[in-house]
Amino acid sequence: MELNKLKKINENEWEIPKQNEMRVPGKIFASKKLIIDMDNKVYEQVSNVATLPGIQKFSLAMPDAHWGYGFPIGGVGAFDLNSGVISVGGVGFDGGCGVRMLRTNLFLDDVKPKIKEIIDKLFDIVPSGVGIRGKIMLSDREVNNVLKSGAKWAVEQGYGDKKDLKFIEDNGEIKNAEPKNVSELALKREKKQIGTLGSGNHYLEIQYVDEIFDKKAAKIFGLEENQIVISVHCGSRALGHQIGTDYLKTLAEASRKYNIPIRERELVCAPINSDEGQRYFSAVCCALNYAYANRQIITNLIRDGFEKIFRNPKIETLYEISHNSVKIEEHFLNNGNGNKKTNLLVHRKGATRAFGPNHKDIPQAYKTIGQPVIIGGSMGTESYLLHGTDYAMKNSFGSSCHGAGRAMSRMQAKRQENSQVLLQQLMKKGIYVKTRSISGLLEEKPEAYKNVSEVVQSTHDSGIAFKVARVKPIGNIKG
Amino acid sequence: MSYQFFEHKADIGIKGIGKTIAKSFEETAKALFDLEVDIKKVKPQKKFSIMAEAQNYEELLIEFLNALLAESGIKEMVFSKFLVKISQDKRKDRLILKANAYGEKLNIKKHNIGVEVKAATYGELKVYQDKNKNWINQCIVDV
Numbered sequence: 001m002e003l004n005k006l007k008k009i010n011e012n013e014w015e016i017p018k019q020n021e022m023r024v025p026g027k028i029f030a031s032k033k034l035i036i037d038m039d040n041k042v043y044e045q046v047s048n049v050a051t052l053p054g055i056q057k058f059s060l061a062m063p064d065a066h067w068g069y070g071f072p073i074g075g076v077g078a079f080d081l082n083s084g085v086i087s088v089g090g091v092g093f094d095g096g097c098g099v100r101m102l103r104t105n106l107f108l109d110d111v112k113p114k115i116k117e118i119i120d121k122l123f124d125i126v127p128s129g130v131g132i133r134g135k136i137m138l139s140d141r142e143v144n145n146v147l148k149s150g151a152k153w154a155v156e157q158g159y160g161d162k163k164d165l166k167f168i169e170d171n172g173e174i175k176n177a178e179p180k181n182v183s184e185l186a187l188k189r190e191k192k193q194i195g196t197l198g199s200g201n202h203y204l205e206i207q208y209v210d211e212i213f214d215k216k217a218a219k220i221f222g223l224e225e226n227q228i229v230i231s232v233h234c235g236s237r238a239l240g241h242q243i244g245t246d247y248l249k250t251l252a253e254a255s256r257k258y259n260i261p262i263r264e265r266e267l268v269c270a271p272i273n274s275d276e277g278q279r280y281f282s283a284v285c286c287a288l289n290y291a292y293a294n295r296q297i298i299t300n301l302i303r304d305g306f307e308k309i310f311r312n313p314k315i316e317t318l319y320e321i322s323h324n325s326v327k328i329e330e331h332f333l334n335n336g337n338g339n340k341k342t343n344l345l346v347h348r349k350g351a352t353r354a355f356g357p358n359h360k361d362i363p364q365a366y367k368t369i370g371q372p373v374i375i376g377g378s379m380g381t382e383s384y385l386l387h388g389t390d391y392a393m394k395n396s397f398g399s400s401c402h403g404a405g406r407a408m409s410r411m412q413a414k415r416q417e418n419s420q421v422l423l424q425q426l427m428k429k430g431i432y433v434k435t436r437s438i439s440g441l442l443e444e445k446p447e448a449y450k451n452v453s454e455v456v457q458s459t460h461d462s463g464i465a466f467k468v469a470r471v472k473p474i475g476n477i478k479g
Numbered sequence: 480m481s482y483q484f485f486e487h488k489a490d491i492g493i494k495g496i497g498k499t500i501a502k503s504f505e506e507t508a509k510a511l512f513d514l515e516v517d518i519k520k521v522k523p524q525k526k527f528s529i530m531a532e533a534q535n536y537e538e539l540l541i542e543f544l545n546a547l548l549a550e551s552g553i554k555e556m557v558f559s560k561f562l563v564k565i566s567q568d569k570r571k572d573r574l575i576l577k578a579n580a581y582g583e584k585l586n587i588k589k590h591n592i593g594v595e596v597k598a599a600t601y602g603e604l605k606v607y608q609d610k611n612k613n614w615i616n617q618c619i620v621d622v
Contacts, residue, residue: 039488041488066488066489067487067488067489068489069600069601069602069619069621073489092621093597093598093600093621094597094621129587129592129595130515130516130585130587130592130593130594130595131515131551131552131555131557131585131587131592131595132587133555185549185553188549188553189549189552189553191553198595199592199594199595199622200594200595200597200622238552241548241597241598241621242549244597244598245545245598248601265601265604266600266601266602405489406488406489409486409487409488409491410487410490410491410594410622411484411485411486411491412486436587436592437592437593437594438591439591439593439594440592440593440594443594479595
C-alpha cells in the first residue's frame, strides 16, 4: 500500500482521510513495514465499508488485513442500530469461525515423548478434511436446539462441563438466534457435521508455552513456561457456508430495494431494522451458536483422546473467541454525548474481540486483566495469547487482529516443493503433522503466511491488545 | 475446452473456457471439484440433476456452482463430469440452467482430497467472450 495515500496518526495507526462518498474516515492499525506490504485492495475495501449507511467513527483494518470479500479480512465496522446496515461481507462464509485454547496440567516433558501417539489418537477421533462426517446425527428438533443454545446445548448433552461455558464469548450461547430463518438447504448440509474440524486453514494443534511476556497476566490465565495448551481453529461448517450463500442473495435484493449504493458486490447489505436485515442477523447468530457447539464437542473428543494416553489429564477451556462475527455491543462514541454508552452492531471479519479490563462480558476470573485474545499462527509457527485493553475499547471498538494473514497465494505455495519434504522439515523442527490432504498441506505451509510475530508486535505496539505469552507447536492436525 | 486456476492472496480463482457459454460453465464446475479432490480419480457413475436461475450469466454461474456444492455436500458425492443447458424463461427476463452432474461417493482414500470449498463468491466474477469467440467465466472461491 502506498504510504502517501495515508495520514500517519502514530507509528502504528494510519488514517484513510474521508473523501468522496465516505461517511467516516478509515483507519489501519499496522507498523510502517506491514502497511507497505499490505495490498492496495485493503485501502479500497476499508474505504468502501466507510461509505455504508450508519457506520460510526471509522472503518477499521487490523495489522493482518488482506484482500477479502467486501470487507477486508481483518476488517471491523460498527453501525448505528437505527440508521445502520448489516452486511454478509462483514462476516463472510464461515460465521462463528474462531479459536478455542485449552489449558492442560501437562508439560512439554510429559507430552513430547508421546506426541505421535496422541496426535494419531486425536486424528482418529476428531474428524477432519473435505466432506468428513462426525458421529452425531441431529434430529430436526435437536438442530433447532443447537442453533438456539450453542455450546450450552452441547454441555447439556454431556459434551464437556458447565465451567467451559464461562470461558466462551457470549457464554457459548448468543441470543437473537432464530432457526426458522435458516434455509432447509443449510439444515440439510449440516447433517452429521457437528464435532468436525473442516478443512483449509482449520487445525487442531498441541502447543507448549515457549515464552511469557506478562507474568501477572499469564498467572491469571493459568499459564506457566513449558505448559501444554491445545488450540482448535474451526467454524460453522457447511451450515455456515450455506447461510452466507443464501443471504448474499437476499441482501443483494435488499440493497436494490432500499437503494443502498454498493461499491463492491460482496458488500451488499440491508438496513438492520428491515425484515431482511433482521432475518440475516438471526440466521448468522445460529451459525455462531453452531460453531460454539462444534468446538465444545471437539473439546470433549480431545479430552477423551488425552485420557487414553495420559494419566489424569486436566483439560480446561482457557478461552474461546470468534473471529467472523456480527454482534450487538455497547461502545462509547464520544460524539458530544459525553461518556454515554451506545448499542452498536459490530462486524468483525477476520478480527478478534479484545475487550479491556472490567468489561461486563468477560469472565470474572479475567476481569482485572482483560479478555484473552488468541492469535493463531500458521501450521508450524508460533501462536500468541494477548489480552484486550481500554485503548481497544476507545479506538478499535474492542477489536484486534486474528492471525498472521496470508503472504503467498495457495497456488504459489503449492508450486514450490513437495509435501513429503515439507512434512520432514516440520518434523526436524519438532512438529509432528498429520492430515488427510497432502495438497492442502502445502497451501498451509509456514512461509505462505506473514510473520505472525510481526503482526502481533504491531498489535501490541498499537495498544489494542498486549502480549501475554507465546506458544509453539509440537503436533498439528491440519484439516 | 479447459479449466484453469488463478492467483488470489487468500483463496483461489477458478476459470472455465468453452466454445459455448454452457460448455464454459461445465469446465468451471470441473475446476471447482478439482480443488476438493483429484477429479481424474472420480468415476462419473451416478447422475444428479441440478437447477439454477438468475438474471444474468454472472449470477447464474455463482448459483450453479453453489448449487453443486450443496448437492455434493448433502449427497456426499463428488462430481467429475457435467452437462449444462442454459435457456431463457418465457418472459425472457431470467436465465434458467439445467445440468446433469456425474460422479461417485466421496472416498477419502481413493480421491486424493484437497481443500473444501466454502462458497463460490462474487469476487473477480466475470463472464465474457474473447476475440476467438470462446466463452470464458471466472470467480474466486472461498476455501
